[in-house]
Amino acid sequence: MRIFLQIILITIALNCTGQIFNLETEFQPSFLPGSNLILQDDGKQCFLDLKGETFSEHCIITDLQLVDIKSFLNHYQFKIKVNNDTLGTITKIENGDTITSYLRSMGTDGIGVNGKLIRDNLTKKFKFWSPNKGTANDSLIVLLFKLMNRNLKEAKTVNYLEQLKQYFRFELGLKKLSDSPLTYKLYGSITAHEEDELNTFFKSLPLDSVLYFDMSNFDSMGTMFYPTFRALCERNKNIYWLNCSAGALKQLNEIGISPSRIR
Template sequence: MGSEADEKLTCPRCGGPLGEATVERGYCFAPCLSCDYVMAAPFTAMMPRGVESDWRLSIRWRGESPTLKEAALLRQVLPQLAKDSIQEVRDAYRNTTEWTGRNLSKDTMLQLRAAAEARGFQVESEPEGKNVPRLELPAWPGTFYGVHFSPSFDEKGLIAATFSEAGDTVTIASERNATTSETVAIPSERGLRFLDELAALDPLGIPDALELGADGITLECLIRQEGGVRRFNAWSPDAQHSPRQHGFVLALYRLAADLAREPALVEFLEQLHGYLGTGGLPVKVFEETPRRIRFFGGLSSPDAEALEAFFASLPPEEPLLMDLSGFEGMGTLLHPLFARFHARPGRTAWWVNRSAARHLTAAGVPGTCLHPDLESALAAL
C-alpha cells in the first residue's frame, strides 16, 4: 500500500490514527486509537479465476425508506452500522428500498441472510460473476487503458479504450448488459484530448490507492503502453487525496459518457456518476430536435447555484424536452428553481418517472405538462 493511501487511514470522527484491522463475519474492522469509533468495511479477498463466485445479498424493507423499527433491526444485522444511532441509519438509507452487499463470501452471505430473515426482512441472494465483464488486453500492438467498476449498490462493468493502427475505440460493458457491450470509434480530436489528459498523469507510475471504507466503489485499472503494463487498484479515489487515480478513472468515464449511445449502457454510466466525484450537475444535453435535456441521479441543495446558472444558459424561447425518466429525486429547496424554469416563454414538456412527477407536482408544474413516455412528451411540443 502506497503512502497516499496510508495518509488517508484516519478516523472519520476525530481524525486520529487507526489501529490494527481484524476480519470478522466478512467485515474488516479498524479501531480508532484516540476515541471509541470503529471503522468497518466489507472484506473482499482477491479470488483467482475458477474459485467459487462471490455472492450478492439484498435486504429489503417495505417502504421507500426504512422505518425507525426497520433501521433498528438493520443495525442488528449489519456490523458496520452497530456504532450508528437508529436515526443515523434511517437517514443514511432514506429514499432507498434496500441494502445490497456485494463480493460476499458464501459463509458471510448465509450469516447475513439468516440474521436478516430472522428479523422479518425480505432477502434475496445470488452468485456474482456470471455476467461480469473482465478487463482483457487486446492483441499487441495497441495502447490500452481500462477500468473495471465494482460499486457497492449498483451493477459492475468496465470501460476500455484501445488505440491502434486498426482504429481507436472505447468499449462500455456492464453486468446486466455484458452480451450487448458497445464499442464506439473515438473521433481523432476527442482521442487526442483524452491522451493528453492521461499523459499528464504518468499512467505507468500510478500507485494503488486503497483504504478502508464502505458504500463506495472499488476500481481495478489496467494500462498498456510501449513502456510496459501496469495494474493498480483504488477505492473511491477523490481529486484531493488521490488525484492521479481519480484523474485516470474520470478521463475514461468522460470519454465513455461522451460517446455511449446504447440506452442500457448510458444508464449504467449514469449510475456511476455519483460514485466518481465527477463534479458538476448530473445533466446531459442532447442536440436533437427538439433539444433534449436529461437529468439523472439526484440533486441536493448545494447544487442550487449551478442549477440556476444552467437553467439561465438555456434559450428561453426554444421548445425543450426535459428528460427526467431516470431521475432519482431532489432537495425540496430546489423546487422553486424548477417552477421558475417551467414558467419560461418557450414550450416545455417533462418526460418523468414517478419520483420526478412527485417533485415537479410539489413544485407547482401542472400535471398536464408531465408525460410518462417519450412519445407523449414529444407530441406536446
C-alpha cells in the same frame, strides 16, 4: 502554443505505434451494478469496450483518441489503495523520531476503481476509492469518461454512464438533446453541491419558448430544490417534462407541476 503541444502529443502517439497498449478498468459502485472498460491499441487497430450486467458495447476508435490517456499514464503513479484515498499527511517528531500520519478518506457508499495497464509486456496495477476532485485519480476518471461519452451511443450504455457519473465529483447531471425544439435531459440526483449550477442554468433559460426536459434517467433531488422548480415553471408556462422516471414523476407531483405539463 496549443498547436505545439498537440504536435508533441501526436509525436508521442506515433512513437508508440506497434507497441501493445491495453488498459482495463473495473468500476465497482456501491449501489449500481459494476462494469468493465477496456481500451486497447494493438498497433493495427484501437477499440473501446464497456460491459455491464445489462449492456455491452464495442466500438473502434482512432489512435489519436488515445493520445491524451497514453500521455497521462506516462506520469501516473500506479498505487493500490483499498476503500480510501490519501488526503494529506501530518509529520511530527516524537522522542527524536519523525512520525508521518496519513489522512485518509474512507467510505462504503462511494465507488471503487481498479485496473491494470499492459504496455510492452509490462503490467502496472492501480486501485482507489472515490477520488477527490483535482487529484491524479480524478484526472484519470475525467479522461476515461471523455472517451466513453464520445464513443458510446447505445441507449442502455448512455443511461448507465449517466448513473455511474454520479459517483464522481462532476457537474450537474445535465445535457442538451436538441436545439429545435429546445430539449434538455436531467439525470441522476441533484444535491447541494449542484445548487449554484442549477440556479445559473435555470436563470439562463428563455422565458418565452417551449422547453422540454427528458426525465427518463432522473433519480431524485432534495426538497430544498422544490421552490426553484416551481419558480422556473411560473416564469415559463411552456415547460414540459417528458419520459418521467418513477422518482421524477413522484417529485414533480410533490412540487405541484400541472399534470398537463407532464408527458
